Amino acid sequence: MLIEIAYAGICHSDIHTVQGDWGKVPYPLTVGHEIVGTVAEVGAEVTLHSVGDRVGVGCMVNSCRECDNCKAGQQQYCLQGNTGTYAAVDRDGTVTQGGYSTHVVVVEDFVLRVPESIPYEAAAPLLCAGITTYSPLAHWNAGPGKRVAVVGMGGLGHMAVKIAHAMGAEVTVLSQTLGKKDDGLRMGADHYYATSDASTFEALANTFDLIINTVSAKVDLNAYLGLLRLDGTLVNVGAPPEPLPVGVFTLFGNRRSFAGSSIGSIGETQEMLDFCAERGIAPEVELINADQVNEAWSRVLSSDVRYRFVIDIATLN
Ligand SMILES: NC(=O)c1ccc[n+]([C@@H]2O[C@H](COP(=O)([O-])OP(=O)(O)OC[C@H]3O[C@@H](n4cnc5c(N)ncnc54)[C@H](O)[C@@H]3O)[C@@H](O)[C@H]2O)c1
Numbered sequence: 001m002l003i004e005i006a007y008a009g010i011c012h013s014d015i016h017t018v019q020g021d022w023g024k025v026p027y028p029l030t031v032g033h034e035i036v037g038t039v040a041e042v043g044a045e046v047t048l049h050s051v052g053d054r055v056g057v058g059c060m061v062n063s064c065r066e067c068d069n070c071k072a073g074q075q076q077y078c079l080q081g082n083t084g085t086y087a088a089v090d091r092d093g094t095v096t097q098g099g100y101s102t103h104v105v106v107v108e109d110f111v112l113r114v115p116e117s118i119p120y121e122a123a124a125p126l127l128c129a130g131i132t133t134y135s136p137l138a139h140w141n142a143g144p145g146k147r148v149a150v151v152g153m154g155g156l157g158h159m160a161v162k163i164a165h166a167m168g169a170e171v172t173v174l175s176q177t178l179g180k181k182d183d184g185l186r187m188g189a190d191h192y193y194a195t196s197d198a199s200t201f202e203a204l205a206n207t208f209d210l211i212i213n214t215v216s217a218k219v220d221l222n223a224y225l226g227l228l229r230l231d232g233t234l235v236n237v238g239a240p241p242e243p244l245p246v247g248v249f250t251l252f253g254n255r256r257s258f259a260g261s262s263i264g265s266i267g268e269t270q271e272m273l274d275f276c277a278e279r280g281i282a283p284e285v286e287l288i289n290a291d292q293v294n295e296a297w298s299r300v301l302s303s304d305v306r307y308r309f310v311i312d313i314a315t316l317n
């Protein structure tokens with residue numbers, strides 16, 4: 001089906017990709033995997049969506065559909081590798097191209113329904129930042145009685161705060177400075193600490209059931225692991241290119257776990273969109289014109305984003 005794109009979010013992964021942080025860049029390349037728009041045309045066999053529907057596309061546009069993980073509905077963990085929305089090789093051998101664009105063609109079951117009650121321009125970041133934080137929060141049972149910490153207050157981080165709060169968890173933000181403290185508390189955080197202050201790590205030792213690390217750069221994971229209480233888990237969703245050393249003795253204490261998590265399944269993405277619509281949760285976005293993308297990228301790199309840039313695709317015409 002053909003989608004006319006209205007808005008595209010800017011994810012730090014777009015920048016990692018184009019900087020070559022994760023490997024060779026398959027030029028020519030258009031990035032963007034936080035896409036919302038309307039259905040413009042459908043093929044004869046399309047049944048899930050109709051022309052005019054408000055829809056979304058996230059980080060993947062296909063998977064093998066046959067491996068154990070696909071059969072379990074976990075397409076993001078496809079054993080053949082899911083087909084990324086951009087920079088991946090599609091079934092026809094061409095390189096997929098992303099959402100900083102006017103149109104995209106996507107197979108119907110990798111397209112999500114975007115509820116009308118979510119403000120249109122704010123919906124796009126849910127397709128990556130929303131699901132990438134919702135999935136581990138749901139999987140590790142964030143909820144009443146659970147203490148959850150969110151490391152990093154960027155695109156993913158601010159969604160983790162809102163979603164964990166809506167799930168009923170006690171939420172703490174661990175940010176480099178206290179510069180975004182008022183915002184964090186307004187979004188639902190119960191506590192807010194600066195990681196540049198060494199006393200934070202002493203004050204919060206053995207505290208959290210779950211820590212979601214959204215930082216795009218290398219951090220000292222062992223310092224954060226020390227903040228987990230008995231059976232606590234630190235889940236890394238931030239994707240810096242270099243390995244992050246983990247000391248096993250830190251894991252022995254409190255029987256701690258260190259885990260990773262990749263976006264979320266298509267089913268879970270729909271569940272997240274419906275959850276956000278029902279709970280009135282939306283990303284906080286700064287809308288930009290297409291000719292402001294370079295400036296927005298440099299602001300993301302200097303931690304000057306509150307909290308997601310979204311491109312108004314109408315300005316691209
Ligand atoms: N696992 C996944 O499926 C998945 C999905 C989307 C994005 N990601 C990755 O998650 C990371 C975050 O993406 P984003 O779009 O939210 O980026 P972002 O730039 O909006 O947010 C990153 C945050 O980390 C903070 N930060 C940077 N260096 C830090 C440091 N040394 N200590 C503490 N905080 C620091 C920044 O200030 C910023 O608030 C990126 O690496 C991205 O590629 C992973």
Ligand SMILES: [Zn+2]
Nearest residue numbers: 011013128129
């Ligand atoms: Zn992303």
